[in-house]
Amino acid sequence: MTPTMPRFVFVAGLHRTGTSLLSRLIASHRSVSAIENSSAPEDEGCYLQGAIPHTALHGIPGQFATDPAEHHIEEGRFDTLETRNRLLADWSPWFDADASWWLEKSPVNLTRMRLYQQLFPMAQFVVILRHPQIMAAALAKWSDRSPEELVRYGIEAYQRMECDLARLHAVVVIRYEDLVDDPDSIIGGVLAFLGLDNTWHKSTIRNGNADYPEVSPLEPEHKADLARWGYTPAGGVGSFEPIVRHPLRDVRERTAAAFASRSFGVEKKEQKANFGQ
Numbered sequence: 001m002t003p004t005m006p007r008f009v010f011v012a013g014l015h016r017t018g019t020s021l022l023s024r025l026i027a028s029h030r031s032v033s034a035i036e037n038s039s040a041p042e043d044e045g046c047y048l049q050g051a052i053p054h055t056a057l058h059g060i061p062g063q064f065a066t067d068p069a070e071h072h073i074e075e076g077r078f079d080t081l082e083t084r085n086r087l088l089a090d091w092s093p094w095f096d097a098d099a100s101w102w103l104e105k106s107p108v109n110l111t112r113m114r115l116y117q118q119l120f121p122m123a124q125f126v127v128i129l130r131h132p133q134i135m136a137a138a139l140a141k142w143s144d145r146s147p148e149e150l151v152r153y154g155i156e157a158y159q160r161m162e163c164d165l166a167r168l169h170a171v172v173v174i175r176y177e178d179l180v181d182d183p184d185s186i187i188g189g190v191l192a193f194l195g196l197d198n199t200w201h202k203s204t205i206r207n208g209n210a211d212y213p214e215v216s217p218l219e220p221e222h223k224a225d226l227a228r229w230g231y232t233p234a235g236g237v238g239s240f241e242p243i244v245r246h247p248l249r250d251v252r253e254r255t256a257a258a259f260a261s262r263s264f265g266v267e268k269k270e271q272k273a274n275f276g277q
Contacts, residue, residue: 006033006095006102008123009194010116012109014157015061016138017130018176021205023105025179025187026126028201032194033099035091046106048094051086052078059108062143062150065157070108072115074167084119101194110157114167124170124246126190129158131177131231132222133215138208147216155225162228165245172255173243175229180207189242189258193251198258209235 011026013019020042027034040047046054052072064070072078095102109116113125130138132154136147143150165171172193179186183205188198218226218233226232230240244255 006097006099008116008120009101009103009126010109010113010123011103011105011126011128012113012161013107013128014065014110014130014135014139014154015107015142016135017107018128018179018208019105019107021176022126022128022174022179022190023103025183025200026190026194027103029191029196029199031100031196032103033096033101034103034105035094038094042105044106045091045094045104046108049087049090051083051090052112054108059106061107062139062145062153064108065110066153066160067111070111071160072112073164074114074118076115078115079118087119100196110161113171114164117168124194125168125172126193127161127171127173128179129173129175129229131209131235131237132158132226133218133233134209134212134235137212137215148219151216151218151222155222158229159225165243168245170246171243172245174259175237175240175242177207177209177237178240178242180205180209185259185261186242188261189244189255192258193244193246193255195251 009026009032011019011023023034026032035043035045035048038048046059058064058070091102091104110127116123132151135154136150139150140147145153165173172190174186174190184198184202187200191198191200212235215235223233230238232238242259244252244259246252246255
């Protein structure tokens, strides 16, 4: 009997939005294996494969997610059996073959989800968002772009990502702010999405948004763009229901129930995270 191959779960998000934190928490589950102790920055798998070029010109913080050349989709030049086989050959040594899930975390996954779904049809995706004004402040030291440009970049990146969601079979979208506020419910929801029990290494998580009490001004036309994700100007965080897509209704319902075990109320969140409004 042929053994069942582990399935991929790809974690995606812009730089400085909590992809590393989220991945570490998910990978603390006994059934999830993630890349560890590699020579790659943040153990990102994009550096450990040769199927899709990743040089200094690719995956640039503050640029990659809105670059059409880095939006890899089905029927593109990398949608080949050769790409799939090379990815498996390069990544497999970094994972535990006995795990149920192989977790790969790279920010560039945000623009590769449709391609990865084509190459690995049973893959699932977890997208993490962070308030664009806070993301811009956190990313400023890594980028030569102005804070205002980085805010626009974040908003546009989320818009492009949302267009891709319609093509994905199994994806959840969560926010960094909810993760640090109630990690048990958020990680519990992600694990339910993967068909796993809510057993992981639980610890106190610091809210990094508090490091950025001052953010760049928001252009008035972007207020509605923030509201789409439950954000308000000046770093404010309001109500948001995580997006859950999965072909099986029972998985959708279990995932939604786990997320719903916490309150996504506006009043509590804005009191805690609305800086300087």
